[in-house]
Amino acid sequence: MDRPTSTAINKATEYDKLQQILDKVRDLKQSLANFFTEYEHGQPSWPTILDQMNVLSSQITTLRTSVRHILPLLRTNSIMPMCLSPENDLTVEQLTERRLSIFNHDFMPQLLRTKNLPEIEERERLLNTNLTTNNNNNSNPMGRSMPAPNEIHTRVQELNLYLDHVTALLRQTKDVTDKSEKQFDLQRFTNQSDTKRLLDAMNYGIGLKAPDTSSSPITTNEQANMNQQMSTQPPRQQAPTLRIKTVSKSNR
Amino acid sequence: MDPAQLLISQNRSFASLEYVLQGSIQDESVYLLKARLQGLCDNITGEVEQFDDHEIVYTLRIPAASNVSLRVRYALDDLPNPIYHLRYVASADLDKNQNVSVRQFHDCCVTKNIQLFLQELGFVHDHEFYAKGDIFRKGRMKITVAKISTAAERNRGDMNPMATRRPYTNSCFVEMSLIGSMHDDKVGDEMKSFAEQLKPLISLEKIDQKR
Numbered sequence: 001m002d003r004p005t006s007t008a009i010n011k012a013t014e015y016d017k018l019q020q021i022l023d024k025v026r027d028l029k030q031s032l033a034n035f036f037t038e039y040e041h042g043q044p045s046w047p048t049i050l051d052q053m054n055v056l057s058s059q060i061t062t063l064r065t066s067v068r069h070i071l072p073l074l075r076t077n078s079i080m081p082m083c084l085s086p087e088n089d090l091t092v093e094q095l096t097e098r099r100l101s102i103f104n105h106d107f108m109p110q111l112l113r114t115k116n117l118p119e120i121e122e123r124e125r126l127l128n129t130n131l132t133t134n135n136n137n138n139s140n141p142m143g144r145s146m147p148a149p150n151e152i153h154t155r156v157q158e159l160n161l162y163l164d165h166v167t168a169l170l171r172q173t174k175d176v177t178d179k180s181e182k183q184f185d186l187q188r189f190t191n192q193s194d195t196k197r198l199l200d201a202m203n204y205g206i207g208l209k210a211p212d213t214s215s216s217p218i219t220t221n222e223q224a225n226m227n228q229q230m231s232t233q234p235p236r237q238q239a240p241t242l243r244i245k246t247v248s249k250s251n252r
Numbered sequence: 253m254d255p256a257q258l259l260i261s262q263n264r265s266f267a268s269l270e271y272v273l274q275g276s277i278q279d280e281s282v283y284l285l286k287a288r289l290q291g292l293c294d295n296i297t298g299e300v301e302q303f304d305d306h307e308i309v310y311t312l313r314i315p316a317a318s319n320v321s322l323r324v325r326y327a328l329d330d331l332p333n334p335i336y337h338l339r340y341v342a343s344a345d346l347d348k349n350q351n352v353s354v355r356q357f358h359d360c361c362v363t364k365n366i367q368l369f370l371q372e373l374g375f376v377h378d379h380e381f382y383a384k385g386d387i388f389r390k391g392r393m394k395i396t397v398a399k400i401s402t403a404a405e406r407n408r409g410d411m412n413p414m415a416t417r418r419p420y421t422n423s424c425f426v427e428m429s430l431i432g433s434m435h436d437d438k439v440g441d442e443m444k445s446f447a448e449q450l451k452p453l454i455s456l457e458k459i460d461q462k463r
Binding site: 188189190191194195197198199201202203205207208209 | 274275276277278281284285309321343344378379380381400402420421422423425427452453454455459460
């Protein structure tokens, strides 16, 4: 699709789009060339072939999509060959990378053709008719006959059933795993009020000073439960005289 | 020269500070915490060390100054001749730079006359509790997971304590402590980074200063 200078397209954006397509074509050519060089070194391995085919198919697909996008533009523009000469044309040669050196009236129709070759047309016609008839066709990749409409219906129902089954399974596992995660996240391992009470008890003794029934005096002002009896004995708050008894006991 | 004088003469800093972080965890989830600690901490024999202690706090009320509390602790497993352990902890200093609580700490082992001795000195029985749980160690750190229970009635150690115990809350008390001296700077970071590993089960915090 190397076009000689076409006078119809002047705007920059369209030119850019064309350039993009041109780049894609070049990439495609390059990958094709790579593919063929692989064959020169002997039969390449199947994975290599697959890789190359992958690249080629993706490139062709992108090319097709970009051409499809630019198609309205192309339809509004038409190309007219302005000059045909039977002599070598260096510019043309350069543009086509030495594949075409003469732009004469033999080659020009081939280049600007818009209709398929007859063989291609025949093949396409066959393909299109096979989609609507029940004929055996080798181009069908499964190698089986095209099923009747009611067979299609049953097949579709079967597939739907399988799909429902699979989605149900997936949903179940999702629920189970999600729930376990959420359960763990929502779990509370500490109780704030308990923590507070424990810390108070351990550090300051709050809450542990239960009212006791013995006669020894305990008067505190700090605790919450103030319902203990005030001892009649005055608490020994003054520093008492130290009475250190030394008892000669055998200590353990 | 006896050891105390030797120490003083060598001017070695005496380990008298306790770096502590405290928290609690609900009883139902204690097994998770224990499993995690068992994996994280030093584990020589594979068995977890358990303790069952009775701690009694005596307070001396000085009219002009704040009260002094001493804690007497002994293991119930050692009955009938337990080793008593006397401990003094000051109230924790509020230090915003440190990410752990720091408090003064002294302790020593005493004879079983200690209760009587303290009473003679003028200390009054303040409160008591039982702590039963496990103790884990990691390097210099000690982590205790204990269930605190109170005595239903005061006993002087003659009766079977288990018969009269009543849990204080539905949670277990977790404390991470490290005895160090004043010059240990990185201790706080060490403890805090270990405490991070126990989240989200438990968040160990500094001692709250309410008084």
